Amino acid sequence: MTIVKTKYGRRSFIKTTVLAGGGMLLGFSWLAGCKPAGSRGEAALELPDEWFEINGFIKIGDNGVVTIMSPNPEIGQNVKTSMPMIVAEELDVDWARVVVEQAPLNTEIFTRQLAGGSQSIRQGWHSLRMAGATARHMLRQAAANAWGVPFDEVTTEMGLLKHEASGRTAHYGEFASAAARLPVPEEVQLKDPKEFRIIGTSRKNVDGQKIVTGQPLFGLDYRRDGMLIAMAVHAPAFGMKLKSVDDRAARSMPGIVDVFPIKTYADDYERQWCDTDAFNEKVVVVGRSTWEVMQARKALRIEWEPAAPLESTDGHRVAMDVLAARKARVVRRDGDPEAMFAKAARIIERTYTAPFLAHNTMEPMNFFAHVTDERAELVGPTQTPEFMEKSLAARLGLPLEKIDIQMTRQGGGFGRRLYGHFMVEAALISKQVGAPVKLIYTREDDMTFGNYRPAYRATYRAALDEAGNLLAFHVRAGGIPESPLFPDRFPAGAVDHYLAEVWSADSNISVGAWRAPRSNFIAGAEQAFLDELAEAMGKDPIDLRLELLARAAARPVGDHNDYDPERYAGVLKLVREKSGWGQPLPQGVGRGVAAYYCHNSYVAQVVDLRVEKGKPIIEKVCCAVDCGIVVNPDAAVNMVEGGTVDGIGHALYSELTFTNGAPDQTNFDRYRLIRHGEAPKAIEVHFVESDEHPTGLGEPPLPPVMGALANAIYRATGKRVYHQPFIKELRSQLPG
Amino acid sequence: MAVFTLNVNGKRYEVDVDPATPMLWVLRDHLNLVGTKYGCGIAQCGACTIHLDDVAVRSCMLPVSQVGNRRITTIEGLSANGDHPLQRAWLEHDVPQCGYCQAGQIMNAAALLKANPNPTDEEIEAAMHGNLCRCGTYTRIKAAIKSVVKG
Ligand code: FES
Ligand code: FES
Numbered sequence: 001m002t003i004v005k006t007k008y009g010r011r012s013f014i015k016t017t018v019l020a021g022g023g024m025l026l027g028f029s030w031l032a033g034c035k036p037a038g039s040r041g042e043a044a045l046e047l048p049d050e051w052f053e054i055n056g057f058i059k060i061g062d063n064g065v066v067t068i069m070s071p072n073p074e075i076g077q078n079v080k081t082s083m084p085m086i087v088a089e090e091l092d093v094d095w096a097r098v099v100v101e102q103a104p105l106n107t108e109i110f111t112r113q114l115a116g117g118s119q120s121i122r123q124g125w126h127s128l129r130m131a132g133a134t135a136r137h138m139l140r141q142a143a144a145n146a147w148g149v150p151f152d153e154v155t156t157e158m159g160l161l162k163h164e165a166s167g168r169t170a171h172y173g174e175f176a177s178a179a180a181r182l183p184v185p186e187e188v189q190l191k192d193p194k195e196f197r198i199i200g201t202s203r204k205n206v207d208g209q210k211i212v213t214g215q216p217l218f219g220l221d222y223r224r225d226g227m228l229i230a231m232a233v234h235a236p237a238f239g240m241k242l243k244s245v246d247d248r249a250a251r252s253m254p255g256i257v258d259v260f261p262i263k264t265y266a267d268d269y270e271r272q273w274c275d276t277d278a279f280n281e282k283v284v285v286v287g288r289s290t291w292e293v294m295q296a297r298k299a300l301r302i303e304w305e306p307a308a309p310l311e312s313t314d315g316h317r318v319a320m321d322v323l324a325a326r327k328a329r330v331v332r333r334d335g336d337p338e339a340m341f342a343k344a345a346r347i348i349e350r351t352y353t354a355p356f357l358a359h360n361t362m363e364p365m366n367f368f369a370h371v372t373d374e375r376a377e378l379v380g381p382t383q384t385p386e387f388m389e390k391s392l393a394a395r396l397g398l399p400l401e402k403i404d405i406q407m408t409r410q411g412g413g414f415g416r417r418l419y420g421h422f423m424v425e426a427a428l429i430s431k432q433v434g435a436p437v438k439l440i441y442t443r444e445d446d447m448t449f450g451n452y453r454p455a456y457r458a459t460y461r462a463a464l465d466e467a468g469n470l471l472a473f474h475v476r477a478g479g480i481p482e483s484p485l486f487p488d489r490f491p492a493g494a495v496d497h498y499l500a501e502v503w504s505a506d507s508n509i510s511v512g513a514w515r516a517p518r519s520n521f522i523a524g525a526e527q528a529f530l531d532e533l534a535e536a537m538g539k540d541p542i543d544l545r546l547e548l549l550a551r552a553a554a555r556p557v558g559d560h561n562d563y564d565p566e567r568y569a570g571v572l573k574l575v576r577e578k579s580g581w582g583q584p585l586p587q588g589v590g591r592g593v594a595a596y597y598c599h600n601s602y603v604a605q606v607v608d609l610r611v612e613k614g615k616p617i618i619e620k621v622c623c624a625v626d627c628g629i630v631v632n633p634d635a636a637v638n639m640v641e642g643g644t645v646d647g648i649g650h651a652l653y654s655e656l657t658f659t660n661g662a663p664d665q666t667n668f669d670r671y672r673l674i675r676h677g678e679a680p681k682a683i684e685v686h687f688v689e690s691d692e693h694p695t696g697l698g699e700p701p702l703p704p705v706m707g708a709l710a711n712a713i714y715r716a717t718g719k720r721v722y723h724q725p726f727i728k729e730l731r732s733q734l735p736g
Numbered sequence: 737m738a739v740f741t742l743n744v745n746g747k748r749y750e751v752d753v754d755p756a757t758p759m760l761w762v763l764r765d766h767l768n769l770v771g772t773k774y775g776c777g778i779a780q781c782g783a784c785t786i787h788l789d790d791v792a793v794r795s796c797m798l799p800v801s802q803v804g805n806r807r808i809t810t811i812e813g814l815s816a817n818g819d820h821p822l823q824r825a826w827l828e829h830d831v832p833q834c835g836y837c838q839a840g841q842i843m844n845a846a847a848l849l850k851a852n853p854n855p856t857d858e859e860i861e862a863a864m865h866g867n868l869c870r871c872g873t874y875t876r877i878k879a880a881i882k883s884v885v886k887g
Contacts, residue, residue, distance in 0.1 A: 076834030076871050204830050211835035212826045213818035214771015214811030218836060221770040229765070254737065254754065291754065291761040362775055362783060362836040362870040411773075411836030412870050443776045634830055638876065642833050645872025668780035668868065677861035679874035 045099065052176040054138060055184075056109030057087050057131035064159055064173035066093050069103035072124065073115040073383050074207075075413030076642075077698040078635040081206045083124055085631055089198040090132025090191060093159040093172065100206040105385040105405040115383040115413055116513065118599035118696025121631060125694055133188040141185070142178035143170060193629065193691055202634035207409060217409040219380035220440065222368045227436045228257055230286045230429045231293050232422075233300065234279035234449050237661030238509045239308035242281040246301035250285060253299055255292030259285050262428050264421050269394060274387045276451050277421040278510035284425075286433050290440060308508045310661035313355070313455075316480050319505045320457045324351070328476050328501035332487035334557045335497035337463075340472035344463035348536055352460075352525035354724040355655035356480075357453035358663075358671065359514055363411020364446035369426035370436035375402040376427055381410035381417055388420035395424050396431065415513035419451045444666045451512025452656060456484045456521040460529040463497075468537045471497060477522060478503035481511060484518040486562065489597065491530070493561030494548035509658065515646065516699035519598040520706075524651060524724075527594035527707025532720065541593050541711070542576050545569075563597040567626050570688050571595055571604035574624035578686050579606035589619060592711025596704035600695035602626040602688075605644065605705045607680075607712040614730045616713065618648060618680040623701060625685065628692035636697055637685040643701030644683055649674025651706040652726050672725070740800050744769065745813025755801035760784045762800050763810060771811035771839045775868065782867030785840040785847075786810050792847035794866075811839035814846060822846055825880040833871035841867050845881050854885055 048061025059067040068084035068091075084100045105113055112123055140154040143161040147154070147168055155162050161170045193199075210217050235241060247259040264280050265271060283302055287293040341347060367380035376396055382388055385405040393400045410417060426439035441449070458477035465471050473495040477485040483502035492498055514520060534544040546569055553565035572595050575581070585591055588610045595604035603626075608619040621644050630636050653672040657664045665671035706724075713730070714720045721729045742749045744767060751766045758777075763769040763786070772795055775783030779794040786795045787809040814820045822842050832838045841864070848855060848863040855863065860881055869877065 076832075078833070202830075204827060205832055205835075207835065208827045208830065208832065209818060211832045211838050212811075212823040212842060213814075214769075214839045216770050218773075220774065223768070223770075289753075289757075289761065289765045291757045291765070295754070360870055362781070362834065362868070363773070364775075410834060412834045414870075443778075638830060638833060638873070641875055642872040645874060646870075649872065667778055668776045669778060673868055673870065674872070674874075675866075675868065676864040676874050676878070677858075679872070681875075683875050 045097065048173065052180040054135040054176065054180055055131055056106070057128070058091065058135045060172050060176035062173045062176065064171035065097050065099060066091065066159070066172065067099045067101055069101050071103045071110040071113050072120045073113070073381070073385065073407050073410060073413070073417075074102065075115050075381070075383060075410040075417065077115065077120065077639060078205065078632065079115070079120045080409070081203055082121060082632040082635060083128055084206070085198050085203055086125065086128040087132040089196055090129045091136050092156040095198055095203060097159055102407055102409070104407065105389060107386060113386050116415070116418055118601070118698040118700060120696065122600055122693065122695045129190055130188065133190050134184060135179070137185045137188045138179040138182045139172055139175050141182055142175040146175065146178065199629065199631050200633065203632055205635070218363050218411050219366045219368065219408045220363055220411070222379050222408060222438065224368065224370065224436045227368070227438055228286050228288065228433060229290050229293050230284055230426070230437045230439045231297055231442065231445070232262070232282040232284050232425050232439060233297055233302065234282050234445065235304045236448070237304075237310055238278055238658070239306055239310045239661040240304040241307040242283070243303040243305040245283050247283070249299040249301070250296040253292065253296040255288040256296045257286045257288065258433050259283070259296070259300070260432060262425060262432070264424050264428070266395065272387055272391060274384045274419050275391055275421065276419045276510050276512055278508065279449060282425065284429050286429060286437065294442070311507060311509060312659050313657040316455055316658075320353075320455070320478065320480065323478055323503045323505055324457055324459060324476065326503070328478065328503035330499065330501050331485065332492060332498065332500040332558070334492070334495070335472070337472040337474055337497040337499040340497040341461070341463045341474065344471055345466045346464045346536070347461060348464070348532060349459065349461045350529055350532060350722065351457065352528065352722050353457045354455065354521045355657065356455045356509070357514055357650055357654055358447050358450045358656050359414045359416035360447060360671065360673065361412030361414060361416050364443055365416070365422045365441040366439060367423045367426040368436065368438045369423070369430040371396060371427050371431040375404065377404045378423055378427065379406045379408060380423070381408055382420050382423060383413050383415070383417040384420055388423050391420065391424055392427055396427055414515045415517070416451065419512055443668070447666050447671060448663045450656070451510050453514035453520060454479045454482055454511045458484065458522060458525045460525065462533050464536065470495060470533070470537065472499070473497070474499045475526070476501040476503070478505070480505045480509070481507045484522040486518065486522065488558070488560055488562040490552070490563050490568065491548050493556045493558055494552040496557055498557065516598055516702045519596065519699070519703040523594070523596040523598070523703030524706030524710060527596065527704060528710040528720070531592065531707070531711040531714070542572055542581060545572055545595060567602050568595065568597055571602045571624040571626050574686055574688055575604040575606050575622055578624060578684065579622035581606060588716065590712045590714065590716025592708045592713070592715055594704040594707030594711065596700070596707070598703060599699045601697060601700035603640070603700045603704050605708040607705065607708040609709070609712045609716055611713065611717050611730060614727075614734045616652065616730065620682045620684065621680045621705065621708070622684045623686065624688065625697070625701065626688035626690060627697050627700070628690050628694040630687050631694055633687070636687070639697040640685045640701040641683045643697070643699070644705050645674060645679050647702040647705035648680065648709050649678070651709055651724050653678070655725050738801070740803070742800070742803060742808060743805065744808045745810060751800065753800060755799060757800050759786065759795040759798045759800055759803060759808065763795065769810050769812050773836055773839060775837070775840070780866070781837070782844055783837050783840040785843040785867065787843060787847055790847060790850050792844045811843055814843065820846060821884045822849070822880065825883045829876050829880040829883070831873050831876040831880050833873055837867065837869045837871075841869065841877055845877070849881070849884065
């Protein structure tokens with residue numbers, strides 16, 4: 001047991017209120033069915049007559065059923081299951097008697113209600129455990145008081161309170177009312193990880209049954225009586241603005257209620273980071289049904305005019321070539337790299353590029369809003385409710401406490417729903433028409449209005465001496481509109497003479513965080529370069545990395561290297577063992593390795609593939625992961641599989657290009673996403689056994705696999721690929 | 737506008753809509769059956785897959801006027817208690833990540849198995865080609881389908 005003080009400013013533990021009947025004050029009753037957390041179609045749990053709120057995370061029914069609020073946005077990363085598991089662990093309850101509810105935005109109770117940076121579990125870990133442990137403590141105290149026995153003699157087991165000496169037992173529900181009235185304890189006991197019986201065991205998705213039976217769960221599924229449907233038309237190209245609208249034909253179409261322009265953010269508003277919006281002026285069509293609104297938009301006559309340069313991919317390429325050839329801003333220099341390059345016996349130099357990417361969440365952007373003069377109610381998919389509450393308050397001129405945001409399950413996030421302009425749009429539209437409104441983006445709206453992954457380019461250079469020893473390492477990386485480089489990441493710290501430089505080119509194409517920002521390119525480039533370096537040095541690619549990591553562990557260069565070389569080496573060793581590295585492969589199969597550290601987790605991957613007529617067939621990917629304690633192992637495996645498929649898919653197939661400011665790909669007919677038959681035939685996932693604080697998994701598996709893929713392509717074909725999407729390069733290598 | 741009588745999940749419905757309205761929006765907006773999802777609107781993602789009689793179709797490109805008296809089955813009506821072997825297999829394999837594409841995946845797989853109860857890996861891949869999963873759950877989807885084939 002660990003004794004932990006509860007006094008660390010968590011307001012959720014100060015507030016203990018007893019709710020009378022139903023007790024759904026915090027509930028999201030539209031989405032909440034009373035199904036056990038492990039719902040696999042078992043009979044629904046019996047509802048209690050009364051709920052008692054022990055703290056902001058936990059309500060206990062008089063029959064012992066427990067409701068656990070899941071605070072963070074669920075975008076497919078499984079936090080709606082894994083975060084409540086952590087609470088349930090410390091509360092010591094039977095998971096089958098737990099109901100999980102999505103908590104609304106509530107900054108009084110919860111901290112960091114955000115989905116981003118793979119941080120939900122890492123940053124929630126302590127407060128989730130404390131929530132459970134505090135409630136357990138109060139239940140024990142209530143039982144001790146009632147039974148007239150010392151607190152220490154009251155134990156718990158799976159939702160039962162026990163006093164061994166007297167043989168008394170009671171379920172939590174019997175003391176929930178009394179516990180809710182007790183003061184919050186000053187200190188509580190946390191379990192020793194060895195005592196965990198929920199954390200570290202696989203628990204099914206709490207929404208599984210609803211997902212496979214098509215129950216309403218997502219933002220697009222939300223509806224309210226009298227709700228209207230709205231769509232917002234934005235400029236067809238980045239750099240254009242609204243000139244004039246002729247809406248006469250559209251207005252007279254069946255089912256159309258109103259057509260009007262909106263300005264999402266006021267001109268004098270100082271935007272937050274999450275207020276990115278390249279198309280601030282939009283033309284809105286509001287009607288009774290989705291199809292009618294879609295038809296009416298086609299009847300709009302809108303003139304747009306250029307207000308800024310209309311950029312094209314060809315122009316971007318030229319700009320990047322020019323900038324990459326110049327000296328750039330030095331962000332890290334160790335030793336004297338220039339001198340080493342001057343005296344090198346051999347210099348290897350390679351350039352890597354990757355295009356813009358759209359997020360393409362399967363569920364397009366959408367939001368429900370009902371705004372009156374007094375308050376604003378918003379329901380839908382967002383990764384940043386806490387931030388967007390501020391944007392909404394500012395735009396609507398309402399105080400924060402009048403903005404009520406509820407989160408639905410979200411059909412993917414990948415970073416796109418960090419940028420909540422669509423929430424503001426929905427709110428403005430509802431206010432204007434005086435009715436509840438659901439704003440829907442079509443796929444085309446969604447794809448052409450991205451906060452895209454930037455286009456990147458990196459040049460790596462290595463200086464070798466006569467004997468093939470590494471003398472110096474140089475990376476110069478940039479992009480539109482930002483550089484992808486992390487100057488303090490491996491191999492910085494492992495090389496005496498090291499130089500990192502960055503450059504960037506301005507653009508009016510809006511970009512944002514896309515699953516594993518910057519790492520989603522630089523990892524693949526760096527890991528492909530290390531593969532070539534190993535070959536030039538005559539070393540096994542894993543051995544080279546391990547030698548460099550051993551150097552960084554024993555005698556690090558510089559004192560702010562952003563990784564733990566031992567954990568890094570740990571995943572490489574694990575993947576070497578599990579993948580059968582070095583063993584012979586079937587004819588035609590190439591094997592590549594990569595490892596990377598980002599978002600606090602370490603991942604190494606080995607890819608086995610064949611290339612047939614320019615088409616890669618991925619036989620297998622073996623993954624080794626160190627993310628500390630694994631909360632929900634099978635769900636964690638699912639995340640790693642997903643990140644692996646996503647990384648391979650985007651590196652091989654996807655790109656977003658521009659002509660005169662307009663995206664050339666507007667839907668899935670031209671935008672290539674990886675499909676069933678192109679996915680790896682098998683993905684194996686191994687976790688490093690660990691007692692370390694848990695870290696995230698939403699992003700870390702994606703970046704390295706891009707490098708492992710490129711390296712495997714080389715081993716299979718004898719040709720290196722440098723420019724994503726690799727499928728184009730593979731095709732261009734085909735004879736004839 | 738015109739009135740259409742539809743047989744959806746064994747129930748009769750009447751809707752008064754523009755004859756060009758795709759079944760997807762009839763289901764979602766007019767019948768409040770929202771399990772069928774919108775992903776692309778141009779038959780490229782499979783999120784909107786339903787059965788017309790026993791055949792999987794993309795409801796986003798199927799005008800209501802072309803349905804006639806054929807039976808429509810949506811994810812809500814695939815089984816009486818949410819216990820179609822594929823639905824059970826999906827839960828057993830804990831397939832979903834975000835979950836948004838999964839109704840379409842299940843409907844497409846169910847039509848495949850009805851037509852071909854013992855598909856090979858290649859046949860599964862070919863049949864599922866039109867169903868995108870942005871979260872990358874493809875290996876689990878395949879494992880779930882195969883577990884039903886074997887069973
Ligand atoms: S919505 Fe019909 S196939 Fe994509
Ligand atoms: S589970 Fe998210 S799109 Fe398939």
